[in-house]
Amino acid sequence: MTDIATRRRESPARRRVLDAASALFYAEGIHAVGIDRVIAEAAVAKATFYHHFPSKDDLVCAYLREQSDLVRQMTVPASDTPEDRIISVFESLGEFTCGPGFRGCAFVNAAAEYPDPRHPVRAVVADHRAWFRGVLRDLLTAAGHPDVERTATMLVLLRDGLVVSGDLDDSEENRALVRETVSRILGGKPKGGARRR
């Protein structure tokens, strides 16, 4: 979606607005950043801003959609086996949470600020999450995993844990455990109704 050709065609002012908004919203939170801050940082007139984005909500959705696009472009797991590809996805995630400016997941953080499930922002978040779950489902299926749906759900839990704890706890410690955690989740074979106890 947001490839180079599209960017070249798009208006420079709009680009500056989106870049400024992304940096500010992610670093400081959405409600905490006013339109005036965004247009000042983007060096854009107010009328120009409202020409490209009819409301702040539109800007927020555009910000999240672009983040989703960027994540999708970066998530191209290139490894030998499908199982290694799953591990690769999560190791990238673990490294991401150790990055210098990491402040949690843009989607989780945005959802915390927009509690109404019917709000458009929530739809963008849900769309992104559905995509990620689909990636995991495909990889598990390709790996011939015997319990695709349930394991995909568990891996989504791990994903959310990594982005939250990566912001609030020691992200290096988490990164060092990513591989082992994925292995434990993948490796526990349920084998019918037999439960440990």
Added chain:
Amino acid sequence: MTDIATRRRESPARRRVLDAASALFYAEGIHAVGIDRVIAEAAVAKATFYHHFPSKDDLVCAYLREQSDLVRQMTVPASDTPEDRIISVFESLGEFTCGPGFRGCAFVNAAAEYPDPRHPVRAVVADHRAWFRGVLRDLLTAAGHPDVERTATMLVLLRDGLVVSGDLDDSEENRALVRETVSRILGGKPKGGARRR
């Protein structure tokens, strides 16, 4: 901390403010709820509010401290074996995320709205997380688990996953998988450096 004796001794107006603030902050977010909303809901004069809470930040911290106290009171895992107690803690959490008014974790949501790690709100969040990790560490130690620290870290990741995904995805599905997920995390024995490939 917040036991019945303390509550009886405390001022009714302050109690109403804290109750109103807790409900509003949790349901709608902190930045989205102004002081005027809180004092109107609590039926309290503005001067009275600022008498008990010098600033909004103080109110937010008091809200989170009380939530932490409530969680600690509710987290009294009564089961036979320590391992069952761990499962019990997470099954309670899974049920909690299925509750009617569940809107995610108060601490995670608050942290999303206060990105500055040096902010007092972040200290309350960190304190709560340290307590929870300590509970897991103690239970794992009591259970004689061979890998206490690393497994505690993984279980914290699971906790964060449950509270985030419980708000954004199908919380019933997560609840149905809690027991199995904890088992997989506990059960995968690292046994020296042997890694699956």
Added chain:
DNA sequence: ACGATGGTAGACAGACTTGTCTGGTAATGT
């Protein structure tokens, strides 16, 4: 009897919020 404490009601200040509107300039496509 009296001061301290805790409470109510509401005006006020000053900053900040989103969003609209006027007016003018520059580039671009037909």
Added chain:
DNA sequence: ACATTACCAGACAAGTCTGTCTACCATCGT
């Protein structure tokens, strides 16, 4: 040549935000 489009600068409206302040009332311990 001309209309459309994109852009800039900034005033403005109407509301909300946190926090302060005045003025008054009730209760209670000493």
